[in-house]
Amino acid sequence: MGVFDSILYGFQVTFQPTNILFCAIGVLVGTLVGVLPGIGPAGAMALLLPATFRFPATSTLIMLAGIYYGVQYGGSTTSILVNIPGEASSVITCIDGHQMARQGRAGPALGIAAWGSFIAGTIANIGLMFVSIPLAKAALSFGPPEYFALMCTGLIIVTYLAQGSILKAVMMALVGIILGSIGLDVITGLPRFTFGINELTDGVGIIPLVMGLFGISEILVNLEESLQREIFKARIKNLWPSLKDWAEAKWAIVRGSIIGFLLGILPGGGAVISTFVAYAVEKKVAKEPQRFGKGAIEGVAGPESANNAAAGGSLIPLLSLGIPPNPIMAIFFSALIIHGVQPGPLLIKQNPDLFWGLIASLYLGNALLLILNLPLIGMWVKVLEIPYRILFPLILLFCLIGAFSMNNVIFDLYVMIFFGAAGWVMRKFGYEAAPLILAYVLGPMLEQALRQSLLISQGSFLIFVSRPISGIALGFAFLLLLSNFFPYFKKRRKEYEGFKE
Amino acid sequence: MKQKGWKAGKIILGCGLLLMLLPIISFAQPYPTKPINLIVTFPPGGTLDTSTRILAIKAEKILGQPVIVSNVGGGAGSVALGQVAKKRPDGYDITSCASTGLIRIPQLRAVPYSHEDFVPIMHFTSVQSGLVVKSDSPYKTLKDLVEYARKNPGKVNYATSGAGSPMHMAMEYIADKEGIQWTHVPYAGGAPGLTAVLGGHVTAMSDSTEWLPHVKEGSLRLLVTHGERRMKSFPNVPTLRDLGFDFINETVFMIATPKGTPPAIVKKLEEAFHKAMEDPEFVRTIQNLEFDVAYRNSEDTKKYLEDAYNRFAVMIKKLNITKEPEKK
Numbered sequence: 001m002g003v004f005d006s007i008l009y010g011f012q013v014t015f016q017p018t019n020i021l022f023c024a025i026g027v028l029v030g031t032l033v034g035v036l037p038g039i040g041p042a043g044a045m046a047l048l049l050p051a052t053f054r055f056p057a058t059s060t061l062i063m064l065a066g067i068y069y070g071v072q073y074g075g076s077t078t079s080i081l082v083n084i085p086g087e088a089s090s091v092i093t094c095i096d097g098h099q100m101a102r103q104g105r106a107g108p109a110l111g112i113a114a115w116g117s118f119i120a121g122t123i124a125n126i127g128l129m130f131v132s133i134p135l136a137k138a139a140l141s142f143g144p145p146e147y148f149a150l151m152c153t154g155l156i157i158v159t160y161l162a163q164g165s166i167l168k169a170v171m172m173a174l175v176g177i178i179l180g181s182i183g184l185d186v187i188t189g190l191p192r193f194t195f196g197i198n199e200l201t202d203g204v205g206i207i208p209l210v211m212g213l214f215g216i217s218e219i220l221v222n223l224e225e226s227l228q229r230e231i232f233k234a235r236i237k238n239l240w241p242s243l244k245d246w247a248e249a250k251w252a253i254v255r256g257s258i259i260g261f262l263l264g265i266l267p268g269g270g271a272v273i274s275t276f277v278a279y280a281v282e283k284k285v286a287k288e289p290q291r292f293g294k295g296a297i298e299g300v301a302g303p304e305s306a307n308n309a310a311a312g313g314s315l316i317p318l319l320s321l322g323i324p325p326n327p328i329m330a331i332f333f334s335a336l337i338i339h340g341v342q343p344g345p346l347l348i349k350q351n352p353d354l355f356w357g358l359i360a361s362l363y364l365g366n367a368l369l370l371i372l373n374l375p376l377i378g379m380w381v382k383v384l385e386i387p388y389r390i391l392f393p394l395i396l397l398f399c400l401i402g403a404f405s406m407n408n409v410i411f412d413l414y415v416m417i418f419f420g421a422a423g424w425v426m427r428k429f430g431y432e433a434a435p436l437i438l439a440y441v442l443g444p445m446l447e448q449a450l451r452q453s454l455l456i457s458q459g460s461f462l463i464f465v466s467r468p469i470s471g472i473a474l475g476f477a478f479l480l481l482l483s484n485f486f487p488y489f490k491k492r493r494k495e496y497e498g499f500k501e
Numbered sequence: 502m503k504q505k506g507w508k509a510g511k512i513i514l515g516c517g518l519l520l521m522l523l524p525i526i527s528f529a530q531p532y533p534t535k536p537i538n539l540i541v542t543f544p545p546g547g548t549l550d551t552s553t554r555i556l557a558i559k560a561e562k563i564l565g566q567p568v569i570v571s572n573v574g575g576g577a578g579s580v581a582l583g584q585v586a587k588k589r590p591d592g593y594d595i596t597s598c599a600s601t602g603l604i605r606i607p608q609l610r611a612v613p614y615s616h617e618d619f620v621p622i623m624h625f626t627s628v629q630s631g632l633v634v635k636s637d638s639p640y641k642t643l644k645d646l647v648e649y650a651r652k653n654p655g656k657v658n659y660a661t662s663g664a665g666s667p668m669h670m671a672m673e674y675i676a677d678k679e680g681i682q683w684t685h686v687p688y689a690g691g692a693p694g695l696t697a698v699l700g701g702h703v704t705a706m707s708d709s710t711e712w713l714p715h716v717k718e719g720s721l722r723l724l725v726t727h728g729e730r731r732m733k734s735f736p737n738v739p740t741l742r743d744l745g746f747d748f749i750n751e752t753v754f755m756i757a758t759p760k761g762t763p764p765a766i767v768k769k770l771e772e773a774f775h776k777a778m779e780d781p782e783f784v785r786t787i788q789n790l791e792f793d794v795a796y797r798n799s800e801d802t803k804k805y806l807e808d809a810y811n812r813f814a815v816m817i818k819k820l821n822i823t824k825e826p827e828k829k
Contacts, residue, residue, distance in 0.1 A: 046545025143702030186689045188823045189664030191610055198583050201576035322714040323692045334551050337789045344714020407574040455686045456658055
């Protein structure tokens with residue numbers, strides 16, 4: 001069977017009425033879960049899993065996949081409207097998305113996020129059809145040294161996230177690394193910096209951290225300036241992205257899709273990292289990088305496309321190798337096993353209906369999401385008109401539920417409230433939260449990769465440069481770091497010359 | 502008027518008496534009279550969660566009351582166990598955990614409970630694990646790998662999903678017995694370790710059954726398993742015991758309740774969950790996970806855990822497994 005015959009066969013599977021229904025339920029639940037801050041896809045999928053025991057494996061998988069990429073769609077909504085990321089992978093969307101909303105351009109921001117997601121989902125799907133097997137094999141050549149090099153590059157991106165002072169961004173990144181090192185040390189299996197608190201053995205939870213730094217602090221900041229709100233409410237202009245918006249965003253969508261797809265394949269925080277990388281790339285290639293942080297539409301289009309493409313990309317290791325690259329894929333893995341389907345290299349051969357049915361359902365689900373989400377934009381924008389005295393308690397409630405529902409542990413609520421207060425102080429003094437989050441995600445992976453590499457090499461640092469992929473990546477990272485200094489030198493020289501005169 | 506007041510008083514008195522009797526009445530009714538909370542000590546979607554949820558669906562039919570499954574994740578099960586240990590021992594708050602959280606974690610780090618704070622109800626599954634290498638490597642048996650490591654000290658490295666895990670201990674036990682050295686490279690979870698061995702970044706992986714599809718398909722070779730018995734899917738692969746190493750991965754999935762639960766209630770739960778285990782859907786799920794359906798009753802599980810606890814204590818000392826220094 002060629003790819004086209006196979007995909008036709010897949011559509012036959014998908015367009016059975018029950019499967020269409022499951023797909024629709026999945027994307028609807030996913031959108032809701034994505035919009036509600038904190039209630040993550042993993043929790044929603046795991047809760048629905050026992051309900052699927054009676055249904056065929058293909059229908060179950062179609063529904064779970066629908067939830068997964070539905071969440072990526074919905075996650076941007078709260079980021080843009082109220083500056084609260086629904087998921088870690090929408091953190092970066094807050095920066096420019098919320099600024100757009102403040103300028104009365106929430107509609108175009110939501111619109112470009114939805115279209116970007118649709119296009120990215122489709123690109124990722126095409127990639128999944130044609131190149132999944134060779135790409136999955138290539139991903140295996142990434143060992144600890146390669147990850148180390150990749151994470152180094154990732155951390156240098158912090159300097160591109162800075163809206164104001166680079167020094168402050170780097171300081172926040174260091175705080176993020178310190179926060180990331182709380183919990184079990186993977187190499188010795190012993191707790192670090194937990195101060196005897198048992199709940200901290202798994203580290204500071206990312207959801208309470210993100211919700212606190214963004215959500216709670218946003219509420220606190222807004223409480224202070226609620227008088228100014230009338231202004232930005234009055235300026236809700238058009239609901240759809242204009243032709244100018246499209247012209248600005250189209251390449252950002254394409255670049256975001258490719259970055260997301262490739263990084264999504266790698267085990268670890270692929271989706272989260274891809275959004276940061278996509279943002280940094282957009283800022284780097286932009287003609288006027290100073291627009292970023294002030295409502296640049298590329299700053300929404302790039303990352304939002306990236307996280308959807310990453311959702312598609314992360315299916316590759318699971319379906320073609322049987323390796324779940326993130327906790328959500330681990331639930332897919334369980335779902336397959338419960339239904340007696342053995343995930344692994346033989347899955348495509350042994351269960352073609354499942355594989356091709358799932359891929360065809362991704363096309364269907366993406367289309368359904370677009371149909372579902374575009375009319376909702378008008379409704380979401382109205383959320384901004386809800387008076388603060390009603391909106392804020394609601395947001396606070398959802399944040400509390402979200403932080404609690406991850407592990408059902410009260411301690412996570414304290415963590416969220418603590419970082420809410422910390423986030424408020426940070427904003428007062430112009431420290432940004434995004435570099436902290438990126439470093440928090442990358443720090444532990446960097447440390448593990450470094451220590452694993454050195455264990456393998458018996459302590460020799462040559463392992464990082466003697467292997468081609470890591471050598472090239474580290475060289476690239478080094479150049480990237482250097483390139484940051486050129487504008488600085490130029491400025492200093494100018495200042496110096498000005499001083500001489 | 503007066504009469505009426507007296508009547509109202511009588512009614513109130515009567516109601517009061519009834520209220521006082523209520524606990525006695527409900528006590529007289531056989532357990533359980535209200536829904537039972539079952540806390541799974543790992544996040545949703547994992548193997549423990551999956552197998553427990555199916556078991557719970559079957560058990561609630563037998564018990565006649567809903568069994569409400571919720572998850573409290575964190576600290577390899579120790580966060581949840583710390584919570585459950587403090588619950589009232591009335592049989593309405595029970596937990597499904599891996600024996601790891603009871604016998605190993607408390608010996609490695611400071612936790613707010615001990616294994617003696619719990620009464621086991623039964624165990625329903627024993628976990629499988631084993632050692633794999635890439636199939637294009639020259640090692641056909643465990644002996645080949647050991648001999649290579651003997652001749653090339655430090656050249657052999659292996660991945661596991663955690664320091665201090667039984668899969669790590671198994672490797673160190675072999676190394677100690679054979680007088681060889683190999684390097685442990687811990688990963689955060691089975692999937693990254695699997696990627697490392699498939700990509701040739703480490704020589705071998707000692708881990709639970711994540712490797713299974715790859716062994717079946719032929720990209721990895723299973724050298725030895727750590728269970729009490731050989732795996733059904735691989736009858737030709739020896740266990741460590743077959744090869745003369747006195748080591749088994751003793752991890753079981755079990756139901757437990759806080760210490761002090763009345764024996765009658767423990768008995769009732771033991772019977773209900775044992776019966777639930779016979780359900781074909783449960784058996785099929787465990788088999789799909791490539792674990793073994795294994796049952797021990799309350800009494801035997803208690804003894805089993807006690808033995809495992811002591812064996813582990815000896816092993817930590819002998820193999821120099823790092824543990825958190827005790828607080829003074």
